[in-house]
Amino acid sequence: MWSLLNSKTFKTLSTNPRLWRRTVTTKSLIYRKFGQPINELQIIEEDIPNPIDKQVLIKILRAPVNPMDVSIIQGIYPFRPKILPAIGGGEFVGEILKVGELVMNLNEGDLIIPLRMHLGSWTTYKLAEEEEVYKIPKYSDLKEAATIGANTCAAYRLLKGFVNLKPGDSIIQNGANGFVGQTVHKLCKLWGIKSLGVIRDRPDAGVLKLAMERLGATVVLTDKEIDTTDVYETNCLLKPKLALNCTGGEMAESIARHLDKCGIMVTYAGVSGKPFKISALPSLILNEQRFTGFWITKWIEENLGSPHQVRMMNELIRLLETNQLETPPVEIIPFDDFKEAFAKRDGSCKRFMLDMTVDEDVKWIGERLRPLVPLGHCSNFGGKKAVKKSDKK
């Protein structure tokens, strides 16, 4: 496996015979201080030593650019790296190139995703501990795999962690077109749960509604429509037992008004930056509604390797294997074009994923093991002019 590495990446770390060992050079997107990613991010090259003990050396294949990653660089996210400079990004899918002598359950050639958040994923090679990564099937779609660890897990936990939802039950969510929101609709559809999505009113609301409904949403309404809807009569929906709030502000209050008695609203983000109001009557006292929060970063830290997490990952991987999960549209950008991605990202809802393989002169396992996928350069899903290599479904 080692031989797959481009020989130019091997270096001598030292002339001291005791330290004499081969290294691999990784190219990382780092930031030295908090600020706008487009200003702060820069590429550096570093040598990585061979993995020792329980370490594994990973070739990163795909790494998404999540809003959370951007907020961390901006310094406005609750999690901050312990030291700067730090490597950006959190999620990735990678291939194991080499394992330390104490690694028990992983081998060269395994396809893995991180179990821990915020390890730094915008880098071409990486050392991690065996316990920090999770082996996935080799034929997994790289795009799905790269987002399963945080966004898909968040959607899964939001639906499983608070209310015992049975087929036929309903949920309501704002930010229905967000990455987590889209996955929530998909999981609901898979599990027979009816989902009511709320999006901000906008010129292309009709198109967005159709896209969300195709993903699995039972109904999608704009924030202007939600308070006067007859959706329960016309769609035979039960009042939602669970409301998922990622916006705060009035859109949070809108979905809370739809909650069933004894329902719970879980807030997992507050992208509007605004608080929301709740009242004693009828919400808290008469209707016994509860309001709580969820933070996927903390959940993963606290449940690393737990039966909960293993069961969830196994179930998600099974959905991945059987093509029942579909990543929301995401544009693949070659790693070296990262500036373009961040420039485009500003002020748009577009999601990007960095392709960390394009400047290597070898084909990585994600591609090699999917012989039906035409390799090489092809145009992107979005009809973009720029010609880039794309993952396909």
Next chain:
Amino acid sequence: MWSLLNSKTFKTLSTNPRLWRRTVTTKSLIYRKFGQPINELQIIEEDIPNPIDKQVLIKILRAPVNPMDVSIIQGIYPFRPKILPAIGGGEFVGEILKVGELVMNLNEGDLIIPLRMHLGSWTTYKLAEEEEVYKIPKYSDLKEAATIGANTCAAYRLLKGFVNLKPGDSIIQNGANGFVGQTVHKLCKLWGIKSLGVIRDRPDAGVLKLAMERLGATVVLTDKEIDTTDVYETNCLLKPKLALNCTGGEMAESIARHLDKCGIMVTYAGVSGKPFKISALPSLILNEQRFTGFWITKWIEENLGSPHQVRMMNELIRLLETNQLETPPVEIIPFDDFKEAFAKRDGSCKRFMLDMTVDEDVKWIGERLRPLVPLGHCSNFGGKKAVKKSDKK
């Protein structure tokens, strides 16, 4: 026991021999439509038949005038009587005069309080089902006894039902000088829990603070002081695990800001009528705080006769027996002077309790069994000019 009744209250219900039985005439404060108590309440007299089956006939001795009772008459409380006219009031302490032939565990002469809420307590005699009342010790203080069933239970449930509080833990509450609030401070003191009370800023705040601290509050602050206090440093308080909200509005937000990580705020009333704001960050997501409601009426309906309720009542009665509970100051008003009570109540925090015995020419058990209590008329706790009969501690 029957013979204790004033002979003028005995009547013949019917000349039909099958219905020939003695009745007692009760004098009740009823309302025929919703509105201000002072306008709507009127006294009527009705005959009550002998108790049958599992019924008990009760001589009501004391019945408080709670804000909840007033809200019900105003028609603004979540609970509404099923039919009008209805008898006002909910809490009382009474003596059993006669029992139906199927009554198992109660006897004539027993002192009882209601287990069920809103039975109608502003009446001199009453029929109730055996399961709706709870026997208390005969030497109980009537004033304590009359408020234990709703207000004291509410305080108890708020402290026991949501967080596992251990001695040394802290709670925070607004409306600290309310009836429930005062009892919360007392129970906290008894159980070794530190309590931080918040009151509205007012000219007599200093006096009120001292009174609350004498009751058991660790610290009492005004809403102006709460946000800049160094109370945790100076009083070695831990951050509160539990916040009790009965106001809503900004005072709710103030106490929420003091909640510890993973703390819970329970809203049991919203006397300001205003909602309160909560934010995704830091409250819900980073600090994992939860917001929920509690309604004593519903709790009692759902837990009537449950081990929970029996355990609670036993514990409260034990505190009552050992004089560890003290009712917040309350003015005793003769039943016939009810208009005076409601006129005084408007715009004041004064609490009243109706004395239903004063126009009877017998002494009831609450007095008779406490030989150390001087009977007859004496001035009230508050140095009121009007000379009224008062319960004493």
